[in-house]
Amino acid sequence: MFIINKQNNEAISLERKTFKELGFTERKHLQEWISKNTNMLGERLLIIQKEFSGFDDTNERLDLLAIDENGNLVIIENKLDDTGRDVTWQALKYVSYCAGLSKIDIKDIFQRYLDSQASDENADDVISDFLGIEDFNEAEINKGDQRIILIAASFRKEVTSTVMWLLEHNIHIKCIRVTPYKLNDNVLIDTEQIIPVKDAEDYLIKLANKKQEELLIKESNARSYSVRMKFWSKLLEVMNKKSNLFANISPSKEVWISSGCGHNGLGYVFRATKDYARIELYIGTNSLEENKKVFDKIRSHKDIIEDLFGNELDWQRLDSGKGSRVAFSLLNVSIFKEEDWERMIEFLTDNMIKFEKATKDVLNEVFNTLT
Secondary structure, three states: OEEEEOOOOEEEEOEEOOHHHHOOOHHHHHHHHHHHOHHHHOOOOEEEEEEEOOOOOOOOOEEEEEEOOOOOEEEEEEOOOOOOOOHHHHHHHHHHHHOOOOHHHHHHHHHHHHHHOOOOOOHHHHHHHHHOOOOHHHOOOOOOOOEEEEEEOOOOHHHHHHHHHHHHOOOEEEEEEEEEEEEOOEEEEEEEEEEOOHHHHHHHHHHHHHHHHHHHHHHHHHHHHHHHHHHHHHHHHHHHHHOOOOOOOOOOOOOEEEEEOOOOOEEEEEEEOOOEEEEEEEEOOOOHHHHHHHHHHHHOOHHHHHHHHOOOOEEEOOOOOOOEEEEEEEEOOOOOOHHHHHHHHHHHHHHHHHHHHHHHHHHHHHHHHHO
């Protein structure tokens, strides 16, 4: 940092100091400066407690507890000249402790803080005013993720590395570097947000959100794949005792499994989703024109097929798509509810056997006329 001497038209370096050299302490000085002016941290915060220790079965204390303008709890940890190695772990513990605090808990914590400061203010009113609402009952506090702000003059590599990893995994954390300077008998404090870099903060948050969303999708897909593999294994076990139609088919991670019916481009399909179970004759021949021609010829035998099957079928020509299908469905069941599996498997296997018998001769006749 420099000071400009206008008279000599020169930049004069200020003497950089450590807090220790200046005789400042974490609790008596830095903590007090922040609590009285949170703009040091680059944003407007409402400090609701110092040295908060309201954790069950532990004597640990977090330095400052605050609320931001969105009603999120902010855990602030001050470490003066050096963060030490364990500040991220310490802050994460405090976040976990504070995650369960209710709106009433937070109001009571803040009221105790106001009382300790000999203030006659009411916590409800101060919080409402800070959040820009008229009634405390409207306040939404600690509804989202908690935030972390780490403050120190120097951040160790193991700390910055951990913070960057946490940011990538959608943990709302930032590092503020505070640097003291001596100017004659005055002390100047420079504060700088170093992680995430201020100009890139919005971008990094969006990037982290995208990565988190992709991770959740990936995890969800992995769970879905596992469920489907298990379901199809059970279904095939039952089906193979009743019929050889799916004898050479393996379980799949997809929502469907299929078996050939002896005619090119056609197959019998089991389909199971979160909403229904369905058997199909899927018609996916080489061209759109040929596909619709085959479907229409099969549908011309609709009455015969449905009479043999014993139920009305769903005839889906799907004019806008290449494929077409003839289907029979069981609704209001889910592959993700294991209690539905027995009913789904019985429905699918029994009806597929009837369906194959009802369509087999018609398919042979249709393809004989096409050749």
